[in-house]
Structures are given as C-alpha cells and as structure tokens.
Amino acid sequence: MKKNSRWLLPLFTMLFVLLPFVASASAEPLDDMRQFIRDYYVDDVPESVLMKDTAQEITKHLDPYSVYMSAQEYQGFVNGIEQRIIGIGVVLEEDAKGIRVTSVIPKGPAERAGIQPGDIITHVEGQSLIGKSVQTAVSWIGGAENTVVAITLERHGQQTPLTLRIKREVITIANVESTMLGGNIGYIRLNSFATESAKEINDAIRSLPGAEGWIVDLRNNGGGYITVAQEITGFFPKAVGAFQLREKNGQPITYKAISQTSKLSAPTHLLMNEYSASASEMVAAAVKEQKLATIYGQTSYGKGTMQSMFDFRDGSVLKLTTARFYSPGGQAVDKVGVKPDVLTKKEAELEASHRAQLIRKWKGYKALPKLSNVPVTKKLKVEMNVAMNWHNLDKAAIQLIQLGGEESSVTIEIIDDRTVTVIPTKPLVSGESYVLAVHPRWKGTNNHSMKQGIYVDITVK
Template sequence: MLRYQMQRFIMLVAILFVMLPLTTSASAEPINEIRQLIKEYYIDDVPESVLSRSTAKEITNGLDPHSVYMTKQEYEAFINGIEQRIVGIGVVLEESDIGIKVISVIKDGPASKAGILPGDIITHVGGTSLKGKSVQAAIPLISGKENTNVSLTIEREKTDRPINMTIRRAEIHLPTVESDMLGGNIGYIRLNSFATDSSKEMENAIQSLSGAEAFIVDIRNNGGGYITAAQEIAGFFPGVEQAFQLREKNKNPAIYPAVHQKQQITGPVSLLVNEYSASASEMLAVNLKEQKAAKLYGANTYGKGTMQSMYAFNDGSVLKMTTARFYSPKGIAVDKIGVLPDVKTKKNDELTTAHYDLLLASLKDYQAFPSLTNVETTKKFTVSMTKEMEWRHLGNKSVQLLEVGGKESSVRIAVKDGKTIEVIPEAPLLSGGKYVLIIHPVWKDKKGNGVKKGIYLDVTVK
C-alpha cells in the first residue's frame, strides 16, 4: 500500500483552454473585454448591476464561485497546482517533540540531493526553533521563492551533534499518478490531478503493474484539472467510448468521445471517491458508473458539474469563467448533486473495503473458515489436516497472507508433523491491521490425493 501522503490543494476545476489574447493597456484592467466575454459565453445570464461594477474582481465576485479574474502571478500559481508543481525542498513532514520530523524525501529534490533522510528532525530554520510548532506553521519557514536558500538544523539518530546545512529551494514536480501492486495481484493507481502528462503517467503505471488481475483507481481528494485529460483517462477503461456531455450557453448538448488508449486496464475495476473528488474527477466517476466500467467506493462526491474556460490578456492576466455544465454521456447531472458511490464506506475505509471485496471475488470457489480476531502482532498460524500429508512438495505460494489494503506479507512454513504445519510471518503483523490468510488447494496426501477446495479466513490484529 502506498504510504506516501501530503497535503494537496483541491483545485475544483474542469478547464477548457480558449486563451484568446485580447488587447488592453498595460496599466488598466480589461474591463470592457471581460464584460463582453461574460455576455457572450458565461453559462447563465448576468444582470447589468453586476456587469456595471468598476473592477474585474468585483464583477467576477457576482458570478459563480468558480469564475475569477486572476493576475499573471495568480494564474501561474493556479496552473502549478494543477500540474502538481511546488517550490520548496521536497520533504513530507509531521510534528515531533523537538521539531518537525521528515517522513519521506521526494526523489531528486533539493532535500534528497542535500542528504536529508527520512527520520531526520528539523529543529531550527534560519535560527528559528521549530519545537512545539505545527507542520502548517513550519512550512512557510521552510518553503519560499525558487532559487533562494534556507538554513536548517537537523537532529539525526546515531549522530553526536546537530547537522547544519543550507539548501537551495527549487521547483518540484510531484507525480500526478502513483502506483503499487497490492496483495492478490491487484493493481493500485492513485490519480492526483488531471494534468497535462496524466495520461502518459497513467499508461506507465498500467505497464508497471503487468500481471494485475484487477485494479483499484483512486481519485479521492482529486479536485479536477483539464477536460482533455478526463477524455484521455476515460480511454484506458475497456468499453468506454464516451467521456461526458457538455451543455454550453445557446448551444445544443454535445457528447465528447473518450480518447482510446492502446494500453488498457484489465479485469474488474474499483474506483475510490470521496467528498473532495470534484469536477474532472466527477466527469470520470459518473461516466464509469453509467457505463458500468467500474464499481464506485466511498462517499458522495463534491458536486461541481461545471466547466471553466480560460481567456488570456496581453498583460498576462486571465479570466477563468464558467461556460458549460457537464453531465454523463446519457445526461445524468452532477452539479450541486455529486456522484453517489455504489458502495458507501466509512471515511478512510475506501481502499480496504474495495481491496477486500476484490480479494473475496477471486476466492469465490474457496471455503471461508471462522475468523481470527485480536491476534498478537507475533501470531503464528497452525494448519492441521485430517490425513498424513506429503509436505515435501510445499510451494512458496501454497499459503498466502495478504494485508487488506496493502501488500502480501512474506511467510515461511515449518512442518510440525505429518498432519500439521505452522505458517510463520517473516515480519510482525501491523497493529490494528486486517489480513486474509489463504490456503490454496495444491497439497496432496501420502496417497497422492489432492486437496479439493482451498480455504481462507479473516485475521484482525490487536
């Protein structure tokens, strides 16, 4: 299971780039152009009392919450959010008693190159103590403008004295797609944003999960991005020919196709959503649900079913304006409604529930045994048979222990006697974790008779 987490900016956007460069003086806002664009393209009629306001931001404040006039700097920050670009040193942090602890270090980022390690504790930034400070309070001290320096004091285990280092801040491009292989050959793909390179990263993720028999695609906390990316991502799901329906002002509804991809997701698909899955995420979710291309797990999505178009001006400023509402290809509304999952789950249980259901679906011909509850983290499992067994041919995969929501746990098998073996996990079980112990029907008794049916049982850990 991916343990990598960091705070993410919820963008709440489905964007179509129009980017019409309009002439305006260097010192004045393009008020007249903005008024004209709103009259022609804004999704709803706007009263003159709003259009007659004196500044661009006052006018857009009278529109819906997703329409806004941005300066050049605001626009650049907005696009960086979609593209998962940040400026900093590249660390994931949490609070510690003596400072701020480094949980993970982003590969090839400034911190990685400077030698910062997971487990390091940042005690001071530029001489300012971080003792007792929250991560939110520490981030503004550590981050800053690109190509500027930050001085850190580090406490590290097994070192006698603090480590002082100076790191140059840089732009860091976070992956928009992350992937891992979960236990039971179930591919996990997390899509963080619908960005320019998301379809390419998605293709790479699917290729890296070769051998997956089912997939979990995670769009929790994904606030959207480009509608072109939504079209491309939809094309990875077999049988999905259409992406969404758009309804613009004074135009007939138009259905947009999915962009078919050569690399396809195979097997059953579960899609994870929550209340922060918005906009382009909801485009994908309502589409896959309607076309039965995935089973949705989680909570009702955000309910932002509008698309914004971008209009650029010569001074670098940009008008982001709602110009359409989107629906499923067959016309199911999303705006102010959201997408209802097929399986409602408790918060943060989306992944474990989906994984468990996929595991059980793959074990439909196996017999369920009574669960083991509140076992110790050092638990050893005893398996007893009714006949003398030929244990010499035990294979490595005859017994599997799978963490629900995570990976396969390595186990070794110790023969106790002719009828009994012991399954011993190579590492302690996760406290509070849930596992599935699977015994496959590959064993034979002394007379050469094979076990007719596999078994499985649930295991919960104290």
C-alpha cells in the first residue's frame, strides 16, 4: 500500500477533504475498502454493514459524505474543486419553450459558435428539451472532452430554428473574482478552495492598491483543499490557528495558519451564507474565534467532517469521512455551522457589508432621512443650512455609491447659495440601493469650513 502526500477538504455536495495521504489498493477493492473503514472511518461501523455485498451498499450505511466513485466520477469531482467543467460554456434557465441561455462564457465553444444570451435551446441531438429541467439539459449537453454535440435553438427575430454542432471542451471558470467597490473598498470572491487560490488572492490584493477596507466573499463556496484553508486564513494579519482536527480515537491536533506575503491589512468583512461549507467554515470559524474580521450573512452549512481519498488500481476511489474539524480553540462546526457577527437577509450580504464599510470610514457624519423608492431618473437635491461659497466647487466632495457596486458619475448644478442638485450621468439601477455622501470639504460664504459630513441612504424603485 502506497501513501502519497495529497490533501483535500470536503464540499457539501461534492464533499472533498483529504488527510495527508491517499492509499492505493488492488483492482478488487471490496476487502480493502472494508479494512480502510475499520481503520480510518471516524466512527465504529458494525461488521454487519461491512459484510454487505457491494461498495454502494456499504457506503449508504455510512454518513452522506462517504461514497465510492468510479474513475470518471472522481475526475469530475476533482474538476469541480478546480472549477473546471467539460461542456460548451453556457449558463441556463428553464423556459416554456425549452432551456434559455442566460449568459455565455467568454471565448468558450458556445460563444465561438455564435450562441447568444436569450437563445432558447429546444433540442439536443434531436431530443426535445420542452418541459425538461436545467439538470437534464446539462446532462445532455455535457459529455466527453473533444466530442461534438448538436444543439438546436430558437432566436428572437429569426423565423427558422438554428442547429449548431459544437465541440465540448474543458472550460476553466474564474475561481477568484476581484474589484474595487465604490469608496475604495476591495472586494474578493473565492468560489472554491482550489490549488492556485492563495496565489490568485495574493494577486488580487496586489491589484487593488489603496483599498481602505476589504470584503472577502465565501458565499456558496462549498470547500476544496485543506491546505488552502490554512493559506486563506494566513491572509489575515493576526491569524495564528487555522483549525483543529480530531481523527478516530485520536487526540485533537491544531493546524496553524500559513502566513501569506500580501495581507488584508485594512478592516475586513467576511461574507457567508447557508451554502458556505467545509473549508469555508474552517476559515469562518478561525476568523470569528480570533476576531480577524466581521462576518456578515447567515449561519453556514454545518459541514464539519473531513474526508480522505483511498484510490484503487482501477482508478476508482473511496471517499471516506476520517475526521471532524473544529475551530482552532475547539468550537464545533459539524451540524452547527458558524454564526455570523451580523445577520443579514439572504442576497443582501454584500450591500450590508459595503454600507458598513463606508459608514465606518465616514465616522462622525450625520445621517439624513432615507429616500425610498426614488425613480431611476431621480435628481438629488443637497440643501445646506448656511450660505455656501460654491465658486471653488470640489466635485470630489460629493459621492454617489451603489452598494455592492462602484461609484456613480454625477454632475453638480448650482441652484442658489444654499442648494445644489446632484444629477447622475446614467440612470440609477432599478431595485438597487445607493448612498449619497457630502464630505466636509466646502466653505460657507463666511469662509468657515463645513464641520460635519452628511450621508443619505437611497433605494430605487
């Protein structure tokens, strides 16, 4: 039996976590599988279960995260960690006429073939998709790399259906997304704890110089490699511990954070939701316990077990729960999850965090009454309580920021010596929220500077 140094960590649906080895057994794995379970499964298993006739019959009596995978299933599992898919590169939703294309992955096979958002796929290889689910469509469109699939679609304005033959390819989806939000708040989203995640986050931090706050988004992130959880925790300047593992009949072992070159050196928020699981929960638990950041969102999934991979000579793999993990100080995660510091509504995590980051920067500013359900073409009037000297108007003194987005460009129109109108150069976005801030950078006609900034929350109907 060989032992390799590969580490993985669990996803909640594709769950993956490895202890620091992968064991290899014979091409007839059943007896070896039974022994692996006896030796390494986190709980004792009755012999009556181990003596079942097939791998599937045995594993269905274990926890939901212990499964036997064929070589092909295991490769798909690893591809999921690394954000690689085999297909044509489309995002889909159900439609009465078939399956609608909502977006197309740039430079992917579908885009090169001319598929456009709004197209409705009606048939795959001649089979109708009318009344079928997105999952069915995905299974029909997907397939082996370099094979060809025939797609029939309808397009608005085109009378006859269009049939395209498209080669399936490996498509790598961006695992780390980053941008500078309005008010110089750096935003980094991590979709999976994949091999290159730490390097990509390091690059993201460096690409956002001048960030005065950070938001790290782990929503819907189901996990990945266990060492990456240590690395991601290492981006927080004061991190010491990463997590604690407890194997079968073993003593708790605490693993340290792996310090990174770049750091989240400004005040940081962590976003999570009910689908943040496994490695995401490792990081969240460490962050909360050590007070490294403020967590916004909902209680996480509660996936606090770790799986090891035992591979066989035929390429099949037994994914087996071999440990439970806890916060560095021993707080349970399994079936409990990690509670946020600030509970927010679903889908409102980013906006709430962004607003809090801005208000933190604007300490001492006065909040004016909220403007609700304003039209997208709203002009915003700012009226001062004293006469102002508008001649040296500092446009940077007024900011209109979309929460969860960028600063909106505005023009300023002087009405009188106390009033200006702020006019967005583009329509506001329906359903979104904004903050209008007036910074204390102007002087009155008495040559006295503003003493206090103001801000107002705005929602658009």
